[in-house]
Amino acid sequence: MTPNDLPSLRETLDAHGLLAKKSFGQHFLLDLNVTRKIVRLAGPFEGRAVIEVGPGPGGLTRALLESDAGTVVLVEKDPRFLPLLGELDDGSGRLTVVEADALGVREAELVEGPAHIVSNLPYNVGTPLLIKWLTGPWTPHALTLMFQKEVAERITAAPGDEAYGRLAVISQAVCEAKLVMHLPAAAFTPPPKVASAVVHLVPRADRPDQDLLKALERVTAAAFGQRRKMLRSSLKPLGGAALCEAAGLSPEDRAEVIDLAGFLRLARAVAGQPQPAAPGDGGATMMRRKRG
Missing domain, CATH: 3.40.50.150 (Vaccinia Virus protein VP39)
Structure with a gap:
């Protein structure tokens, strides 16, 4: 049938x-x-x-x-x-x-x-x-x-x-x-x-490994748990402004404007993994623009 x-x-x-x-x-x-x-x-x-x-x-x-x-x-x-x-x-x-x-x-x-x-x-x-x-x-x-x-x-x-x-x-x-x-x-x-x-x-072929994925979950939970706050405040338990600097992001930005590449850099910083040699734009570009 x-x-x-x-x-x-x-x-x-x-x-x-x-x-x-x-x-x-x-x-x-x-x-x-x-x-x-x-x-x-x-x-x-x-x-x-x-x-x-x-x-x-x-x-x-x-x-x-x-x-x-x-x-x-x-x-x-x-x-x-x-x-x-x-x-x-x-x-x-x-x-x-x-x-x-x-x-x-x-x-x-x-x-x-x-x-x-x-x-x-x-x-x-x-x-x-x-x-x-x-x-x-x-x-x-x-x-x-x-x-x-x-x-x-x-x-x-x-x-x-x-x-x-x-x-x-x-x-x-x-x-x-x-x-x-x-x-x-x-x-x-x-x-x-x-x-x-x-x-x-x-x-994705380049999807995060388990350690990076766990770090990404921690970062996004903190960042979006207080999404109206600047990253330096919402990410304070994970390193705050210093973490943002390590990821090439402005501590004054909020989670809602950070792209995937920016969040992955934050997760690498939390996981102690090396950053890409040539980070994408998105959050890093915003940081340079704010400072420039």
Whole structure:
């Protein structure tokens, strides 16, 4: 049986008597045209494995099974959906369903080799899951994830944007991040109170090592924890003005105007790692301009 031979998603939900659970942050995408577009944006997969978190009734799963993905591994916390998802198995061995909380799963034990993550993430765990994938020991080949629009904008924000903060710096230090699709609330069942958006992230070849990433988390927590203060004040526990000087930044700047390169220099100074021989502009240019 192919996905085209299956009953509609609404019919499947009705047949199993299933409704979304608010406590799990569930909002279902039942329009296969939309789920197919998301999969096209995520691919091509070229036979690589794909992990999907929170598949629910399987709208995105059906599109993945139609694609050039290799193994498709579903991680579903809600046991009500396991029988329904099992009906998508055509016996080819491509589909694996795992009942688990994705926050506690070790992805390296689910797939072999490089793998994509493609998910309409439950709203209540979307950000924690992203941080886990960005900062953990397992590196995906690419991630194509749906979030609340506000969270998607925080991931892809640039210095000076209202949404610019810790999530943007950490996400963009590890990955090239691009907002690739907007969806209105009406696209979901039940409709959430906010719009949604899809972000595509591809890990950088020069992403920070674990020590530098931990230092970056410390720096961004301090800097954006008091984002209206000058860096000399917000970063005082880490070295304040002296830390800024070591990173080639003005102590009078605020976190919201420091670019990724500037934050990475701050993190290197905290971690005791050498600075690049030719630092980029951004914060350093601003410092020279202020002094010049």
